[in-house]
Amino acid sequence: MKALLQKKGFICDMDGVIYHGDRLLPGVREFVDWLYAEKKEFLFLTNNSAKTQRELQAKLSRMGLDIDEKHFYTSALATAEFVAHQKPGARAFVIGEPGLLNALYERGITIDETDPDYVIVGESRNYTYDSICRAARCVNNGARLIGTNTDLTAPTEWGQVPACRALVAPIELATGKEAYYVGKPNPLMMRTGLNLLGVHSQDTAIIGDRMDTDIVAGIECGLDTVLVLSGVTDREGIEHFPYRPRLVLNGVGDIPAAAAQDRKDLVLLENDAG
Known part of the structure; x- marks a missing residue:
C-alpha cells in the first residue's frame, strides 16, 4: 500500500x-x-460509451463531486479517434447513446445507414432486433464491425446488465465477422x-x-x-x-x-x- x-x-x-x-x-x-x-x-x-465527458461531470456533480471535464476519457472518444485515424471522413451505422454519437460527430464521422464504412456498436437502451438486422446487413455488404469495448456486463444498482460485447455478439454470429474492440484492455x-x-x-x-x-x-x-x-x-x-x-x-x-x-x-x- x-x-x-x-x-x-x-x-x-x-x-x-x-x-x-x-x-x-x-x-x-x-x-x-x-x-x-x-x-x-x-x-x-x-x-462505457453512453455518456459524454460533460454528462459524466454532471453525474458526479449531482453526487456531490466537483471534477473538471479534463479528468474523463471514454471508450466513445477512443473509438472516434481510432476510426478518424483509420479513415478520415468515414461513414458509420451506429448503435449507441449520445456519448458515442457526439464523439463520432466531433471527429468528422458521418452517420450513414445506407452505405457505411463501419458499423459501430456501444451501450444502447434502444437496442432492437431491427437494429441488429440492419447492422448485420451493413457488415455483410462490406462495413467493418467495431465495438467500443469488450465488457459483457456492467454493474448497476439492480445487479449486472448486458454491456457492449453482449450487444455485438448477435451481429458477429449472424455475419461470421469478428468485431475490433477499441476500449480497455x-x-x-x-x-x-x-x-x-x-x-x-x-x-x-x-x-x-x-x-x-x-x-x-x-x-x-x-x-x-x-x-x-x-x-x-x-x-x-x-x-x-x-x-x-x-x-x-x-x-x-x-x-x-x-x-x-x-x-x-x-x-x-x-x-x-x-
Whole structure:
C-alpha cells in the first residue's frame, strides 16, 4: 500500500469503482479529496460509451463531486479517434447513446445507414432486433464491425446488465465477422490515457473492478494494478485468471484510510523519537 500511495498518477475505472448507476460508492468522496490534497494526476477512464465527458461531470456533480471535464476519457472518444485515424471522413451505422454519437460527430464521422464504412456498436437502451438486422446487413455488404469495448456486463444498482460485447455478439454470429474492440484492455486507449495523464507508466496505478479489462490492461502497459471488490469481480473470481493484481481492496476508500493511518504512524514514530 505504501508503494501505491507514492504513485504520481491514477487511472480509475468508473462503473463499479466510483458508482453503481446513480449511487456513489462508499469512500469515493474521501478518495477524490485525497487525490486533490496530494496533488495527484488522475483520469477516470471508462469503457462505457453512453455518456459524454460533460454528462459524466454532471453525474458526479449531482453526487456531490466537483471534477473538471479534463479528468474523463471514454471508450466513445477512443473509438472516434481510432476510426478518424483509420479513415478520415468515414461513414458509420451506429448503435449507441449520445456519448458515442457526439464523439463520432466531433471527429468528422458521418452517420450513414445506407452505405457505411463501419458499423459501430456501444451501450444502447434502444437496442432492437431491427437494429441488429440492419447492422448485420451493413457488415455483410462490406462495413467493418467495431465495438467500443469488450465488457459483457456492467454493474448497476439492480445487479449486472448486458454491456457492449453482449450487444455485438448477435451481429458477429449472424455475419461470421469478428468485431475490433477499441476500449480497455486495448493498448490504444491505455496509451491515450497515459498521454492525457502526463505521467510515466511506472509512476501510475490503474484501479478497476474487472480482471479481464482493467487489470490485464494495467499489467500489459506496465502500471501498478489495484482490483477493488466493489464491482464485477469478487475474490473467488480472481482465481479464474492466470494473472493477478498487485493489490486487492474492498473499495477506493481503503486508499485514503491507509494514507491517514500512515500519517498517524509517522506522528507516533516522531513522538517516540522525541
